[in-house]
Amino acid sequence: MAAFIESKQSGGGSSRMYTYDTLQEIATYLLERTELRPKVGIICGSGLGTLAEQLTDVDSFDYETIPHFPVSTVAGHVGRLVFGYLAGVPVMCMQGRFHHYEGYPLAKCAMPVRVMHLIGCTHLIATNAAGGANPKYRVGDIMLIKDHINLMGFAGNNPLQGPNDERFGPRFFGMANTYDPKLNQQAKVIARQIGIENELREGVYTCLGGPNFETVAEVKMLSMLGVDAIGMSTVHEIITARHCGMTCFAFSLITNMCTMSYEEEEEHCHDSIVGVGKNREKTLGEFVSRIVKHIHYEAKK
Numbered sequence: 495m496a497a498f499i500e501s502k503q504s505g506g507g508s509s510r511m512y513t514y515d516t517l518q519e520i521a522t523y524l525l526e527r528t529e530l531r532p533k534v535g536i537i538c539g540s541g542l543g544t545l546a547e548q549l550t551d552v553d554s555f556d557y558e559t560i561p562h563f564p565v566s567t568v569a570g571h572v573g574r575l576v577f578g579y580l581a582g583v584p585v586m587c588m589q590g591r592f593h594h595y596e597g598y599p600l601a602k603c604a605m606p607v608r609v610m611h612l613i614g615c616t617h618l619i620a621t622n623a624a625g626g627a628n629p630k631y632r633v634g635d636i637m638l639i640k641d642h643i644n645l646m647g648f649a650g651n652n653p654l655q656g657p658n659d660e661r662f663g664p665r666f667f668g669m670a671n672t673y674d675p676k677l678n679q680q681a682k683v684i685a686r687q688i689g690i691e692n693e694l695r696e697g698v699y700t701c702l703g704g705p706n707f708e709t710v711a712e713v714k715m716l717s718m719l720g721v722d723a724i725g726m727s728t729v730h731e732i733i734t735a736r737h738c739g740m741t742c743f744a745f746s747l748i749t750n751m752c753t754m755s756y757e758e759e760e761e762h763c764h765d766s767i768v769g770v771g772k773n774r775e776k777t778l779g780e781f782v783s784r785i786v787k788h789i790h791y792e793a794k795k
């Protein structure tokens with residue numbers, strides 16, 4: 495098993511390792527085994543995997559069984575691709591994502607987004623657990639992502655590094671309004687409908703490589719740069735989705751407050767982060783179901 499995981503974890507560092515043909519092979523494998531044709535792909539963050547358990551009439555695929563797929567190695571990430579209906583709408587859901595700190599290059603972490611695209615998804619909903627860097631935030635808040643800072647990209651690490659395949663998208667492209675403003679607006683309406691408007695925020699997310707959490711100095715610096723929440727995912731998935739023309743919606747569940755002073759005792763650990771997700775599962779299920787329903791009915795207009 496260890497050797498198998500090792501081989502699933504290995505691979506080159508650029509988009510070169512997942513060619514269009516390889517990704518098409520994965521998509522075809524899945525399409526031949528499910529009759530569902532989802533237009534919405536969902537990525538479940540740490541502790542948020544129970545969202546996938548709310549799907550009905552499911553066809554589910556353990557990552558180990560899908561050709562060329564990596565495996566999930568993080569607690570709280572089951573490692574399963576689930577097709578099913580959420581609020582009557584067909585969706586596909588990654589119950590567990592891949593992180594850079596697991597040893598996967600960013601292109602590999604984001605590869606399932608291209609599979610979603612080839613399957614026919616026009617929309618990506620990415621969710622994550624994140625630390626609050628904005629002192630006004632509280633644990634349990636839901637932060638709609640309005641923008642991100644691609645810190646790893648500043649250092650030259652990007653999921654789209656390597657030769658560009660125009661069948662996915664252009665070599666160069668803009669990132670303004672990547673997080674669909676209309677969907678964020680609708681999410682605020684939904685938050686009011688379900689009575690969580692006081693727990694809803696909208697802010698800027700950044701992804702660090704992890705696996706360690708931030709130092710006090712790092713949190714201070716990021717906060718000065720305008721970052722509201724810090725995590726270890728999502729940015730490379732969203733860049734990949736944007737590149738292939740998908741409409742993006744993403745939010746962070748604030749699972750802990752980042753440590754902002756040396757006097758504070760650092761409280762966060764992965765188990766408590768997953769626990770916050772579990773506590774919020776009912777609300778998040780309702781929230782995401784309504785977003786998905788909105789996307790579905792808007793597309794039909």
Ligand SMILES: O=P(O)(O)O[C@@H]1C[C@H](O)[C@@H](CO)O1
Pocket residue numbers: 538539540541568591593621622623624704725726727728763764767768
């Ligand atoms: O997959 P996400 O980004 O939700 O997971 C966050 C970042 C780390 O993987 C983990 C830390 O507890 O939660």
Ligand SMILES: Nc1nc2[nH]cnc2c(=O)[nH]1
Pocket residue numbers: 623624625626702704706707708724725726749750751752762767
């Ligand atoms: N980088 C980072 N990722 C997280 N994921 C959940 N909480 C945190 C955090 O405080 N920092």
